[in-house]
Amino acid sequence: MIWAQAEQLAASPEAVAARLTASRYLADDSLATAIFLAIRLGKPLLLEGAPGVGKTEAAKAVAELLGRGLVRLQCYEGIDAGHALYEWNYQRQLLAIRHAGEHEIDIYDDRFLIARPLLQVLRAPVERVLLVDEIDRSDHEFEALLLEFLSDFQISIPERGTIRAATRPIVILTSNRTRELAEALRRRCVYHWIGYPDAQREAEIIMLRSGDVAEATAKAVANAVQEIRARPLAKPPGIAEAVEWANAATILEKGGSPWPEAFRRAIGVLIKDEEDLSAIAPELGRIVEEALA
Amino acid sequence: MRPPESLPRAAAPFLGFARLLRRRAFAIAPEQVTSFMQAVTLLGPRSMNDIREAALATFAPPPDRRDEFEAHFRAYFHGDAKPSIEGEEDDETRIKDDRGTHEEENQAARQEKGGELSSALEQLSSREFQRDADGLGQLRRKLASALPTRRSFRTARTRSRGSFDLRRSLGEIVGADGDIPSPLLRRRLALPRKLLLLIDISGSMKLHTADYLKLAHAAVQGADRAEVFTFGTRLTRITSALRIRDREQALARAAALVDDWDGGTRMGPTLLAFLSVPRFSAFARGACVVILSDGLERGDHSDLETAMRRLGARAFRLSLATPLAGDPRFRPATAALHALLPVLDDLVDGSSVGSLADFILSLGRPAPAASVIWKGVS
Numbered sequence: 001m002i003w004a005q006a007e008q009l010a011a012s013p014e015a016v017a018a019r020l021t022a023s024r025y026l027a028d029d030s031l032a033t034a035i036f037l038a039i040r041l042g043k044p045l046l047l048e049g050a051p052g053v054g055k056t057e058a059a060k061a062v063a064e065l066l067g068r069g070l071v072r073l074q075c076y077e078g079i080d081a082g083h084a085l086y087e088w089n090y091q092r093q094l095l096a097i098r099h100a101g102e103h104e105i106d107i108y109d110d111r112f113l114i115a116r117p118l119l120q121v122l123r124a125p126v127e128r129v130l131l132v133d134e135i136d137r138s139d140h141e142f143e144a145l146l147l148e149f150l151s152d153f154q155i156s157i158p159e160r161g162t163i164r165a166a167t168r169p170i171v172i173l174t175s176n177r178t179r180e181l182a183e184a185l186r187r188r189c190v191y192h193w194i195g196y197p198d199a200q201r202e203a204e205i206i207m208l209r210s211g212d213v214a215e216a217t218a219k220a221v222a223n224a225v226q227e228i229r230a231r232p233l234a235k236p237p238g239i240a241e242a243v244e245w246a247n248a249a250t251i252l253e254k255g256g257s258p259w260p261e262a263f264r265r266a267i268g269v270l271i272k273d274e275e276d277l278s279a280i281a282p283e284l285g286r287i288v289e290e291a292l293a
Numbered sequence: 294m295r296p297p298e299s300l301p302r303a304a305a306p307f308l309g310f311a312r313l314l315r316r317r318a319f320a321i322a323p324e325q326v327t328s329f330m331q332a333v334t335l336l337g338p339r340s341m342n343d344i345r346e347a348a349l350a351t352f353a354p355p356p357d358r359r360d361e362f363e364a365h366f367r368a369y370f371h372g373d374a375k376p377s378i379e380g381e382e383d384d385e386t387r388i389k390d391d392r393g394t395h396e397e398e399n400q401a402a403r404q405e406k407g408g409e410l411s412s413a414l415e416q417l418s419s420r421e422f423q424r425d426a427d428g429l430g431q432l433r434r435k436l437a438s439a440l441p442t443r444r445s446f447r448t449a450r451t452r453s454r455g456s457f458d459l460r461r462s463l464g465e466i467v468g469a470d471g472d473i474p475s476p477l478l479r480r481r482l483a484l485p486r487k488l489l490l491l492i493d494i495s496g497s498m499k500l501h502t503a504d505y506l507k508l509a510h511a512a513v514q515g516a517d518r519a520e521v522f523t524f525g526t527r528l529t530r531i532t533s534a535l536r537i538r539d540r541e542q543a544l545a546r547a548a549a550l551v552d553d554w555d556g557g558t559r560m561g562p563t564l565l566a567f568l569s570v571p572r573f574s575a576f577a578r579g580a581c582v583v584i585l586s587d588g589l590e591r592g593d594h595s596d597l598e599t600a601m602r603r604l605g606a607r608a609f610r611l612s613l614a615t616p617l618a619g620d621p622r623f624r625p626a627t628a629a630l631h632a633l634l635p636v637l638d639d640l641v642d643g644s645s646v647g648s649l650a651d652f653i654l655s656l657g658r659p660a661p662a663a664s665v666i667w668k669g670v671s
Contacts, residue, residue, distance in 0.1 A: 013336070013346075033346040037332045048356065050571060078446020090459035094466070107467070177356070178575035187322045190332075191353030232569045234603060275599060 025061035034192035049194035052238015125169035224291035436515030455480035493586030561596025619644025
């Protein structure tokens with residue numbers, strides 16, 4: 001059975017970590033344990049953390065680890081059942097009614113059903129991983145709907161009856177924590193808070209994720225970014241920005257800029273807020289010098 | 294602490310830990326305890342760290358109480374000395390979120406700050422409230438419909454001005470045997486915007502803080518989505534204390550939460566601290582932000598200016614209500630106010646609850662910018 005296969009793939013937290021590394025995602029022990037527990041306990045995994053720490057990437061890596069396709073449901077204010085569960089293709093139904101004339105026609109056929117992410121996952125639970133991205137952006141009503149879905153893994157379509165998942169699908173939820181999630185939702189999930197990594201791990205991530213950045217550059221970038229994050233910025237740089245910064249500086253250096261200068265000129269890919277830029281500008285030279293030393 | 298008979302002896306410590314957490318005001322459901330024990334079994338457990346990871350993953354402590362959680366874990370499983378939660382460095386602006394605090398901490402705060410705090414408490418509790426003498430009842434009732442609105446993505450049925458409701462129309466068409474009756478329509482709903490109140494509780498505002506808290510209570514009760522923070526030398530979120538329906542109880546709870554009554558002001562740094570917490574600054578996005586303060590900043594006001602500009606960029610409408618404006622001779626002449634004027638949408642009188650309540654109820658109506666109004670008089 002394929003479910004057994006998932007258990008084999010996630011035999012221990014170490015095995016999960018090793019497979020994630022193979023998918024070019026460096027997870028710390030704690031995240032690997034959380035993913036392992038989510039797979040083995042058959043519970044959804046709730047990932048919280050500041051923007052840009054790799055929550056969505058983690059979900060992609062889990063899908064790759066299990067060899068399944070990722071179905072992504074991006075949440076936003078006002079998302080409703082029609083966008084998340086299913087919808088009828090009314091235009092096609094109307095045409096079909098016209099076309100059928102006197103004949104009888106079943107307008108609630110599969111042809112007219114548009115499966116949205118949650119239904120797609122229910123229909124093929126062992127081939128898909130569901131990612132519910134930025135759940136904190138949705139309204140409370142949608143959270144309640146999701147709660148119902150996550151506890152029973154079934155959807156009722158009035159015209160068709162209830163559709164139930166054959167096995168429990170693997171679900172990953174992410175949240176930026178711009179608002180508190182309902183306790184009931186947190187309770188049903190395996191929870192993990194992703195923080196910013198320490199300098200050494202960040203350097204490893206930069207090496208793994210970027211094209212051809214030298215090890216010394218990666219370390220310098222990691223150190224400088226740690227230093228910059230310690231300041232009260234409007235938008236502290238995430239890991240993705242750090243990787244971009246390392247890439248950009250490498251390209252500039254190849255184009256002929258000497259080292260500290262290349263970092264300074266590429267700052268636009270790291271800090272994307274005019275006020276943050278002017279706040280950090282006077283100190284940037286010193287930060288980069290220290291990181292390079 | 295005696296475990297139920299049917300459970301194996303080895304399960305007792307894990308149950309005991311869950312009980313300890315509940316006593317420390319962590320919300321732990323029975324099903325989480327089950328998951329915790331399942332997780333521990335799945336992981337081996339090969340080391341203490343496995344148990345820790347399992348506890349973190351299944352009990353899901355809120356990130357701001359993570360240190361406390363770890364301290365309890367160490368104390369329980371490693372037998373460390375009593376968990377003590379250390380404060381942060383003093384020169385940083387402390388942020389306190391009322392969600393996580395429990396009674397003991399409040400107790401401690403009360404004892405620490407004996408003099409000032411108890412006088413504030415007294416002031417709050419000894420005041421006789423006359424029902425609706427101050428127009429707050431009206432604020433409470435009318436607020437939800439008086440706030441400015443934004444269009445929601447949700448739609449509602451309507452008879453005119455909307456787009457076709459294909460789903461219901463199809464039902465009608467099928468019912469009418471293929472004829473197309475008059476089309477049915479849907480329109481996007483209008484939702485009230487969020488209201489964010491930032492209350493200055495420094496010494497210079499001493500006369501007004503009690504009134505402002507009452508106003509904030511009425512606002513939280515009246516609006517769907519209102520958030521209230523106090524700031525002096527620190528930033529404190531008091532929204533959930535104010536959700537209690539009974540006013541005196543709510544105000545007493547809020548008063549106990551705040552540690553920096555009647556102290557100095559560091560308006561700029563505290564507002565910057567507010568903005569640097571993504572969760573808090575998200576409250577300000579697209580909201581009506583009303584700051585209740587005299588705008589008297591100690592020392593350099595460049596931080597305050599930055600903070601207000603950032604707030605203004607996020608907010609739908611940024612207003613400053615100052616008690617000083619109650620005086621007809623008031624002019625925004627101080628360096629700080631003068632610099633703030635261009636980013637403010639409103640600069641209004643905050644000397645009485647009545648005028649403030651009227652102002653908040655008028656937020657939904659357009660008004661000329663503060664700099665235009667005060668240009669003629671300054």
